[in-house]
Amino acid sequence: MKTLAKLALAAAVLAPLPVLAHHSYAMFDMQRTVALEATVVRFKWQNPHAFIEADATSRGGTERWSIEMTSPNNLAQEGWKRTSLKPGDRVTIWVHPLRTGARGGSYVGVRLPNGSTLGEAG
Amino acid sequence: MRLALGCAAALLLAAPAAAQLGAAPKSPPPEGVAEDGGAGHAKGHYHELDALPDWGGIWFVQGGASGGGGPPLIPKLKGEYLERYQAWRAEVQANNGVTRRNRSNCSPPGMPRIMRLAQYPYEFLFTPGRVTINQEAWMQTRTIWTDGRAHKEDPDPTFMGDSIGHWEGDTLVIDTIGISDQLDLDTGMPHSAQFRLTERIHLSPDDPDVLVNEMRMEDTEALEEPFMVTVRYRRDRHGSLIEFQCAENDRNPVDEEGNTEFL
Numbered sequence: 001m002k003t004l005a006k007l008a009l010a011a012a013v014l015a016p017l018p019v020l021a022h023h024s025y026a027m028f029d030m031q032r033t034v035a036l037e038a039t040v041v042r043f044k045w046q047n048p049h050a051f052i053e054a055d056a057t058s059r060g061g062t063e064r065w066s067i068e069m070t071s072p073n074n075l076a077q078e079g080w081k082r083t084s085l086k087p088g089d090r091v092t093i094w095v096h097p098l099r100t101g102a103r104g105g106s107y108v109g110v111r112l113p114n115g116s117t118l119g120e121a122g
Numbered sequence: 123m124r125l126a127l128g129c130a131a132a133l134l135l136a137a138p139a140a141a142q143l144g145a146a147p148k149s150p151p152p153e154g155v156a157e158d159g160g161a162g163h164a165k166g167h168y169h170e171l172d173a174l175p176d177w178g179g180i181w182f183v184q185g186g187a188s189g190g191g192g193p194p195l196i197p198k199l200k201g202e203y204l205e206r207y208q209a210w211r212a213e214v215q216a217n218n219g220v221t222r223r224n225r226s227n228c229s230p231p232g233m234p235r236i237m238r239l240a241q242y243p244y245e246f247l248f249t250p251g252r253v254t255i256n257q258e259a260w261m262q263t264r265t266i267w268t269d270g271r272a273h274k275e276d277p278d279p280t281f282m283g284d285s286i287g288h289w290e291g292d293t294l295v296i297d298t299i300g301i302s303d304q305l306d307l308d309t310g311m312p313h314s315a316q317f318r319l320t321e322r323i324h325l326s327p328d329d330p331d332v333l334v335n336e337m338r339m340e341d342t343e344a345l346e347e348p349f350m351v352t353v354r355y356r357r358d359r360h361g362s363l364i365e366f367q368c369a370e371n372d373r374n375p376v377d378e379e380g381n382t383e384f385l
Contacts, residue, residue, distance in 0.1 A: 022374070023227045023374050024382070026214075026218070026220045026221060044371065047258070047365065047368070047371065048241075048242075048368055048371065049371075051373060066373070068373065070241050071241045071242055071258070071364070073241075073361070074182075074241055077358075098384060104384045
């Protein structure tokens, strides 16, 4: 998976055009990954993108993050289901953060309460 | 006064109701199709479908939007179309790589870009006289007529265009015109109303779970030379498309300046 991701990254850097998706990914800093210790507030399993809303622990208390994922049909292939997350779950989520500094990002991976991981965790 | 308003409303309502009570709509057969033939007369022809290749399941674009491998292919625009693209690129660079949108992100990209999406799969359905491509993305439907009809004369410009296909052995050959010139041929790249797309779709000789789409784009006004790109799709035999109701989950509205927001 890591090799694949690196290859994908190399391809993305080479490609002169943004990847064709629901919208451009230029809003995210795809070179940077941030780990969030967070409590799930909402997990929405729906096109065009599944997403996670979570309260992340920070120095100042908690911050509400909005994390965009890829499509459910893509996520299902890495083992995701509609029931993979539920409100109140304590998780670690890795994201490519928004360039604006707002509390949002593009999903990279997650460690679930039972210790198992999905995507690129760590 | 209230009565008059009521009357006016009744009159307004009466017109469409009356139209519904009249004769059923009756379109003439398309050019090249007999009155008793064509896709509208599918019954009695279903057994013919068994001769078509095995494209069952759903299909995901493989190896990135360009199908992977080799240097990225770039259409050679010319004239005002090249100038428009260069202006677009300069603006994107000045805007920190962020593309401005003049349409909602819930508005689909249309042809030909919708055949090259990395995130959402496709399915190909065969019925007598037509092939239907359902696209998970924006829940779009593409119809390719294979019943021998000709292109519509002066088709209305649309997101999907007017597609006529035929089988050459196990290869579906599709000719598409009438794609709206408000759409891009590739990201940020405009095309004219002369844009024409030919697709040759067939299973890979090396792997029956890979479908190959050889796309050829021609545009005498916008392109220096025909642009060719091959897209590969990999099969998920028992997969199914998932609903795509963008308006119910629009976390990326576009603001007045054309910037995509993130909610």
